[in-house]
Amino acid sequence: MMPKIAIGCDHAGYEYKEALKKWLVSNGYETKDFGTHSSESTDYPDFAHPVADCVEKKQAELGILICGSANGVAIVANKHQGVRAAICWNEELASLARQHNNANIVCLPSRFVSYELAEKITDRFLHESFEGGRHERRVSKISC
Numbered sequence: 001m002m003p004k005i006a007i008g009c010d011h012a013g014y015e016y017k018e019a020l021k022k023w024l025v026s027n028g029y030e031t032k033d034f035g036t037h038s039s040e041s042t043d044y045p046d047f048a049h050p051v052a053d054c055v056e057k058k059q060a061e062l063g064i065l066i067c068g069s070a071n072g073v074a075i076v077a078n079k080h081q082g083v084r085a086a087i088c089w090n091e092e093l094a095s096l097a098r099q100h101n102n103a104n105i106v107c108l109p110s111r112f113v114s115y116e117l118a119e120k121i122t123d124r125f126l127h128e129s130f131e132g133g134r135h136e137r138r139v140s141k142i143s144c
Contacts (some may be wrong), residue, residue: 002027002028002029002030003029003060003061003062003126004029004030004031004032004059004060004061004062005024005029005030005031005032005060005061005062005063005064005126006031006032006034006050006051006054006055006059006060006062006063006064006105007020007021007024007031007032007033007034007051007063007064007065007066008033008034008035008036008047008048008050008051008063008064008065008066008073009035009036009044009047009065009066009067009073009110010036010042010043010044010047010066010067010068010072010073011036011038011039011040011041011042012066012067012068012110012111013065013066013067013068013108013110014036014037014038014039015039015110015115016066016108016110016115016118017033017036017064017066019115019119020064020066020118020119020122021033023119023122024122029126032054032059032060034047034050034051034054035047035050044067044072044073044076045072045076047065047073048065048067048072048073048076048077049076049077049080051063051064051065051077051105052065052076052077052078052079052080052083052085052105053080055077055080055082055083055104055105056080056081056082056083061104062104062105062106062125062126063077063083063085063104063105063106064105064106064108064122065077065085065105065106065107065108066107066108066110066118067107067109067110068109068110068111069109069111069112070087070088070089070107070108070109070112071087071107071109073085073107074086074087074105074107077105077107081143081144082104082143083104083105084097084101084102084103084104084105084139084142085103085104085105085106085107086101086103086105086106086107087107087109088106088107088108088121088125089108089109089112089113089117089121090113090117090121091117091120091121091124093121094106094121094122094124094125094128095124095125095128097125098125098128098129098130099128099129099130099131099135100131100135100138101135101139102130102135102139103125106121106122106125108121108122
């Protein structure tokens with residue numbers, strides 16, 4: 001069974017979110033869209049908190065957040081216990097975020113990567129898994 005994906009963005013990520021949702025559904029994923037629902041100016045915490053909350057409560061296995069730099073949504077998401085949000089601007093970072101950090105939310109910087117690359121990053125993030133081992137000890141020290 002494919003994991004359920006929580007997805008959200010601000011205005012800078014709206015076009016990518018809409019395209020990624022279609023791509024996810026076409027690949028068999030179930031999505032929960034937390035907005036925004038237009039390209040009108042918005043505040044990224046209004047969408048990052050609900051995505052992170054959904055992942056934190058295990059109502060979705062993984063999350064995707066998109067804003068211009070990915071910094072804002074990552075900062076917000078990482079305020080939630082049990083959330084490990086990683087800013088990824090290439091496929092290797094997406095792999096390492098999952099393998100070594102057990103990241104459960106990928107944060108995409110729409111102003112710095114093409115849509116095609118964002119899709120590849122997302123695909124890599126969704127198909128990698130946590131390696132555990134020495135990384136388990138490190139990840140267990142993250143929560144406050």
